[in-house]
Amino acid sequence: MTHLAYCLAAWLFAVGLYGVVTSRNMVHLIICLSVVQSSTYALLLAIGYRAGAAAPVFADIPSGTPAVDPVVQALMLTDVVVEVTIMALLLALAVLAYERTGKLDPNDLGMIRG
């Protein structure tokens, strides 16, 4: 089971990067970036997973019950919050760039060159 989750993380990372590299549309590219990000969710949750363990909320289960690692869940939640900000900013930049130039193709924005 856990190996599958690690494979999923690696697959999401690779497929997301492939999308970023081959994208022809800025919004598509940013969504691909969030696919890469999803791989970090899968990785973190897989690391904290324990077979047969309960959720780490000890309000209604006796203390001492095996629970999954709450730290990685906190990390993942922080990750969600941080990345939502970044994604919103990226999408806003893409929308503004479209308003100014009428273009969304990352290969064709061509406003700056080395």
Place this chain on the structure above:
Amino acid sequence: MLTPPIPVALPLLVAALLAALNRLLPRWLASTLAILTSAAVGCVAVSMLVYSRLDPIVYWFGGWVPRRGAALGIGFVIDGPGAMLVLLASILVTASLVFSTRYFDTVGTLFPSLMLIFLAAMSGFSQTGDLFNLFVFFELMSAAAFALCGYKSEEPGPLQGALNFAVTNTVGAFLILSGIGLIYGRTGALNMAQIGRALGNRADALTLVALAFIACGFLVKAAIVPFHFWLADAHAVAPAPVCVLFSGVMVELGLYAVTRVYWACFSGILEPRQGALRNLLLVFGVATALLGAVMCYAQRHLKRMLRTASVDEMDLRGRGRQIQATGALFVLGAAGLAGLPPFATFWAANMMDASARELGLHWLPWVSFAAATATAAALLRFWARVFLGWGPNVEELPTPGGHVRERPDTSGGHHRTPAAMYLPAAGLLALGLLAGLAPRLTGAAYAAAIHIQDRGAYAQRVLDMLTPYPAAVQDQPAAAGDFARGAAGLLLALAAAWMTLCWNAVRRTVGRSPIARALVGVLRAAHSGIIPDYVTWLIFGVAAFGAASLIWLR
């Protein structure tokens, strides 16, 4: 002990206040508040620098101190390098804020607000002792930097520069987070000192992959070849006061993070392979120095050149004669880059050369000398053309860059350079000189280097609250040869600038030689400004770093 959270909390609170009162506060009040806040952070940084001289400051949030060597809470660990970086960030932010009062004529309160968020993130990044916290501050720093880079959002150039910057750095951030996840899975720890202990001294594939991910992620921020593409784009389009922060401190923070994470976490497992790792990093570093120098010399767009006023050298030819004071500052800056004593850069170059020779790398000082000289030469060439009016009117070298249509950052135009614009520059140069003249500078730097490399002492201080730190180190005086080298660098740079501008034979030969044209053509094609290209280079860089570490570091 309340000081450690102040450099993070205070700018964040003032930034929130400024943003909330965006339409109510007059501009001058917002700028003044921001400048005072940043200066206050500088004062706190000085006090932390003094207190952490012999014993680093360790602060646990919420009083969650480690029990039996296991840290559950998040801690700030402030030693010499960390406090120094907070000080550097606050000085540069203060100077930029003063500069920006006259730089933008239409700045709202949002600009100072973003600058303060940037400062808070940089401070937290330099102070934290927790790996995941480092990532969070990395992302906060990135978000503020993306917004600042695209601040002139009415033009398409800054938007694309910000997009290039944001996409590459976000991929870097995902690499770091994956690396942190792998390390947590292996050690069950996020505190860097605890990770260093838990990893012990065995290197395996998993820890090496994690190291490659984390190191490459931070090297994207540090703009090391081949992760550097975003930096030139960001510099070309970001407002000048923001550029000061990008190359002045943000890029260095990337290198600081690699240094800190390596010595605190990974130095134990890689101790037997330290030489191989050094060679690997040297390859990346030397490539960056050489490529930076070549690109800089072949560059006509000043801010791109500086990667370090949106001006094209040719348009400005001879026009700078009225602003000689600015010209003088420019030359002093170039002298500093060339490593002329007594600028602090001179001592830094000396120390790097000394350690290179100690390791038997006798060629390395020559590479860094050549790179520094070429950079200074490019600046002096710009100065000679703009402020002295040297050289012809047409450019014969096929130059990359200079194809961005830009509006001037300042509207209307100032007849004279306002004091708020040249005083920050003069102040920063004076600080660079004073730092070079400061007593016990090299000794303090060596002591800081020894501290940051002492993994055992760091862990004991953080986890066991012991203070086994070594004492201060003696100064390393410079030899006569070092002074001569510093002066020769500046003279050589001046000669090179004169040759390319005024010696027709040289100019034509270089300008028309197929090798120069081909080289510049290849470099220009690589710096395409296209995001998918940059991400492809990034993947290639990570793959190369990862493969090399799996082969040579195991």
